[in-house]
Amino acid sequence: MPAPPEPPAEPPALWNRNFRLFFVARAVAVFGEGMVPVAFAAGLLGAGHPGSTVGYALGGWTAAFALFVLFGGVLADRFTARRMMILADLLRLPGAAVLAVSFALGSPPLWAVYTLSLLSGMGAALFQPGVASTIPRIAPDVQRANAVLRVAEALMTMAGPAAAGLLVALWDAGAAFAVNGVTFAVSALCLALMRIAPIPSDSLRRDSLGAELVGGWREFRARSWLWGVIAIWTVYGLTVAGPMVPLTASLVTEDHGSAAYGVLMAVNGAGSAVGGLLALRLRPRTPLAAGAVALLGLPVNLALLGLGAPVPLLAAGQFVGGAAFAFWLVMWSTAVQTHVPQEALNRMHAYDVAGSLLMMGVGRTLSGPVAAAVGTEQVLFAGAGIAVLVVGALLAVRPIRTLPRL
Known part of the structure; x- marks a missing residue:
């Protein structure tokens, strides 16, 4: 008798070790990002500054992000996305800590707030390009992975501002920035624990930054x-x-x-x-x-x-x-x-x-x-x-x- 046909192979599991770590990293990062506008508004307005200062702080973040994200993409291609994302988290962690201490002790000078907001935007620009390239390397089902992450990001986008509002009501804006700093540390740790096979060296570019931008x-x-x-x-x-x-x-x-x-x-x-x-x-x-x-x-x-x-x-x-x-x-x-x-x-x-x-x-x-x-x-x-x-x-x-x- 002929052998019975083999059952169809099960699709690879989405929730492998790398994806679990990446999921946690993204969830806590989006949670922390959602806290920042509330923390800036509470801290700056509570210190007696006009509402325009909140817009300047958030606008500086956006401007720095938009200006440096192209370089973030080139650097991620050159040094690997995971390394650049870890570096970006570690660069933003001290800024969040300084804001936490400054707002807890009183009101930091506006130039310091704007400068740290710019640096945070630069860090986000170094981080963001690696998100897209990491997903297909750790997830066997790219659409499902994107959908799962989108659901988590939507929930964290709601939870972040709510948590920031609660922290500000119970303590002050410094507490919200402190938790924001913790999210950077958790994200960096999760990314560091991931194990992703390197891209073959013959596919990596080693031109100048300008040449790679043109490419x-x-x-x-x-x-x-x-x-x-x-x-x-x-x-x-x-x-x-x-x-x-x-x-x-x-x-x-x-x-x-x-x-x-x-x-x-x-x-x-x-x-x-x-x-x-x-x-x-x-x-x-x-x-x-x-x-x-x-x-x-x-x-x-x-x-x-x-x-x-x-x-x-x-x-x-x-x-x-x-x-x-x-x-x-x-x-x-x-x-x-x-x-x-x-x-x-x-x-x-x-x-x-x-x-x-x-x-x-x-x-x-x-x-x-x-x-x-x-x-x-x-x-x-x-x-x-x-x-x-x-x-x-x-x-x-x-x-x-x-x-x-x-």
Whole structure:
């Protein structure tokens, strides 16, 4: 008798040792990052400084991140992503400790706060590119890994500000910065315990930093689906994603109070977690097309805000918007991590982050003056219309629409 057919092989387990360590590192890092805005606001405003100082501190972080993230991608390719992420955590740890002690003892001078915020942004720029390239090297199922991490990040994004608010209420802003420093230490320890096989030396570049930046740009331009999405996304960041956060905060706070805004942000985080869970279950053949269709949930959120809908409807819009954006992010991250060669992935991710963040920053900066000139509701309605056009543009470009799942 012929031998019975072999049962299909079980897929490799996602929760291997490296992924468990990386999961903890990312979860505590996002938790700590979520504490920083609350800690800065409480510490600076409590010391009698104007609200603009909080914006300057956070804006300095963003500017440093955007300026140095491209170099972070090149350095991660040269010295390995894991080493650069550990170094970035260790560089940010002393700054968090200094802020913790300074705010616990009183009010640090503003120049010190701004300088430490800049250094923290530089550290984040060294850290971020390695996230994208590490996932495909430690996870047998890249989409599932991205989805699991997205769910954890959404939950930690909600938990971080809440924990910071509690620490500030019980002690002071220094306590929040102290916990933020502990998260850097835990992240560095987890990353140090990971064991990842090195990339073959013949695939590593050893050119100058400038030459490697140029080489990364050539790799970026060689993939039409990649630069096509980024080009479209710059418009999205400038006109939709950038203005959405500050305008939502101002409109909801003025109409319904700060407590309602906090609840809506928590609902948005819950939606993000659900979007990640959906990405765990759904495996579309063309991930970018599926992610683009999901983005149609965001204009619903913007339209409800512009119409002045009651809080329950606004909560529904925030939930749908959070789920839509999280699903898109998982599809996008998975596409990049599976279609871009490992040796170029750090730089590709750096170009992606730099382009997106810069335009979002410009959008946030211009949102106030534009809203003052034409009206907040009009800006939100325009953003909703542009968001629909962006989805149409993503689906109209054939290399984006037809990119297969690997």
